[in-house]
Amino acid sequence: MKLEKSKALFEEAQKYLVKGVNSPVRYFKPYPFFVQKAKDCYLFDVDGNKYIDYCLAYGPMVLGHANEAIINAVKEQLELGTAYGCPTEKEIILAKEVINRVPCAEMVRFVNSGTEATMSAIRLARGVTGRKKIIKFDGAYHGAHDYVLVKSGSGALTHGTPNSPGIPEETTKNTILVPFNDEEAIEKVIKDNKDEIACLIVEPVMGNVGCILPKEGYLKFLREITEENGIILIFDEVITGFRLAKGGAQEYYGVIPDLATLGKILGGGFPIGAIVGKKEIMEQMSPSGPIYQAGTFNGNPVSITAGIETLKQLDDKFYKETTKTAEKLANCLREVSERYNIPAKVYNIASMFQIYFNDKEVLNYEIAKQSDTERFMKYFWNLLENGVFVPPSQFECCFTSIKHNDEVVEKTMNAIEEAFKNLE
Ligand SMILES: Cc1ncc(COP(=O)(O)O)c(C=O)c1O
Numbered sequence: 001m002k003l004e005k006s007k008a009l010f011e012e013a014q015k016y017l018v019k020g021v022n023s024p025v026r027y028f029k030p031y032p033f034f035v036q037k038a039k040d041c042y043l044f045d046v047d048g049n050k051y052i053d054y055c056l057a058y059g060p061m062v063l064g065h066a067n068e069a070i071i072n073a074v075k076e077q078l079e080l081g082t083a084y085g086c087p088t089e090k091e092i093i094l095a096k097e098v099i100n101r102v103p104c105a106e107m108v109r110f111v112n113s114g115t116e117a118t119m120s121a122i123r124l125a126r127g128v129t130g131r132k133k134i135i136k137f138d139g140a141y142h143g144a145h146d147y148v149l150v151k152s153g154s155g156a157l158t159h160g161t162p163n164s165p166g167i168p169e170e171t172t173k174n175t176i177l178v179p180f181n182d183e184e185a186i187e188k189v190i191k192d193n194k195d196e197i198a199c200l201i202v203e204p205v206m207g208n209v210g211c212i213l214p215k216e217g218y219l220k221f222l223r224e225i226t227e228e229n230g231i232i233l234i235f236d237e238v239i240t241g242f243r244l245a246k247g248g249a250q251e252y253y254g255v256i257p258d259l260a261t262l263g264k265i266l267g268g269g270f271p272i273g274a275i276v277g278k279k280e281i282m283e284q285m286s287p288s289g290p291i292y293q294a295g296t297f298n299g300n301p302v303s304i305t306a307g308i309e310t311l312k313q314l315d316d317k318f319y320k321e322t323t324k325t326a327e328k329l330a331n332c333l334r335e336v337s338e339r340y341n342i343p344a345k346v347y348n349i350a351s352m353f354q355i356y357f358n359d360k361e362v363l364n365y366e367i368a369k370q371s372d373t374e375r376f377m378k379y380f381w382n383l384l385e386n387g388v389f390v391p392p393s394q395f396e397c398c399f400t401s402i403k404h405n406d407e408v409v410e411k412t413m414n415a416i417e418e419a420f421k422n423l424e
């Protein structure tokens with residue numbers, strides 16, 4: 001395939017930007033294509049190639065790229081100013097929308113990214129409980145801050161640095177790691193650290209080590225054991241929020257955490273994050289309480305505007321259609337991998353799906369890591385050559401949007417067939 005201009009831009013970019021990119025997941029060998037524009041479910045690169053996009057900027061673009069209502073609302077907002085350092089009515093509108101949808105949300109603090117949201121939620125939990133330790137799952141990714149970059153998923157795992165150097169062991173010695181979907185491991189950790197654990201943070205569906213679903217009853221178990229032990233339960237819904245259902249994974253699974261973190265979809269393609277939760281906990285945050293949280297761009301009017309326009313469009317049809325599309329593609333992957341006799345496991349839920357080149361059921365990070373990552377990258381390139389872009393890692397997740405219609409799905413299924421023809 002023709003990627004000459006991308007290659008030249010990558011060579012140029014490397015002189016000024018670390019490995020030519022601004023987030024590690026965007027780099028893949030030998031070099032990534034450079035994007036010129038995006039519309040609906042398509043990405044267009046500088047070399048004139050058009051791709052059906054299942055990366056969707058790692059999740060936010062569920063309405064497709066350049067959604068007209070969002071663009072129009074944002075244009076209007078741009079004329080009115082882009083940052084005030086003062087409160088606005090739109091923040092109330094979006095907060096109310098979030099509270100109406102997300103079961104645990106009684107109050108909201110808007111921030112600028114998922115990373116900031118989880119960092120602040122953990123600080124809040126520590127401040128409220130007066131305890132230091134936190135529980136995190138192996139392979140979970142909660143952003144790029146120091147408390148959680150241990151046995152981390154996403155780009156950290158893809159690039160072979162799940163434990164980042166530069167983080168003092170004093171910082172992470174209070175981060176206790178446990179395997180996902182394992183009740184006994186949690187019971188043991190809580191017993192061994194009685195009255196010392198501030199919070200347990202979990203991605204209800206693990207979307208940064210592929211797509212790992214919780215076993216039936218597992219999230220309910222986490223709710224019960226944390227409640228019994230005075231541990232704050234944080235659902236990191238940066239991926240699952242507004243995706244699994246209007247109220248996210250907590251609505252889908254009927255398990256209500258104390259706090260949740262949101263991002264991605266909430267900003268409609270603009271930077272955002274949010275911490276939401278029970279009033280009595282949230283009010284411990286500054287300035288009503290002593291636990292400090294702040295940001296020049298918190299509640300930025302442009303992101304807030306895009307968020308309001310996005311949530312308006314997430315109706316029942318949206319959930320039905322995006323789920324149906326992910327299901328169709330997952331079934332296609334199951335059928336094709338079986339027909340070509342390639343060991344694989346495929347998982348899907350709502351608008352998320354992923355194939356693992358692995359013959360075992362993928363229940364946790366250790367099993368996910370045993371997947372054939374070389375074969376995954378062959379599959380990735382074969383798809384790309386056939387006009388389909390999925391995230392370039394076994395340890396990311398694919399997403400569907402409302403713009404992936406039947407015709408697009410048909411084209412994707414043909415590309416999958418072609419990709420498997422040349423996969424050993
Ligand atoms: C579950 C989860 N939490 C937190 C983050 C961090 O969000 P951000 O990249 O917006 O900082 C991400 C993604 O990056 C995520 O997938």
Ligand SMILES: N[C@H](C=O)CCC(=O)O
Nearest residue numbers: 023025058154155208396
């Ligand atoms: N997997 C990450 C988020 O979900 C990818 C985003 C990034 O790190 O750039």
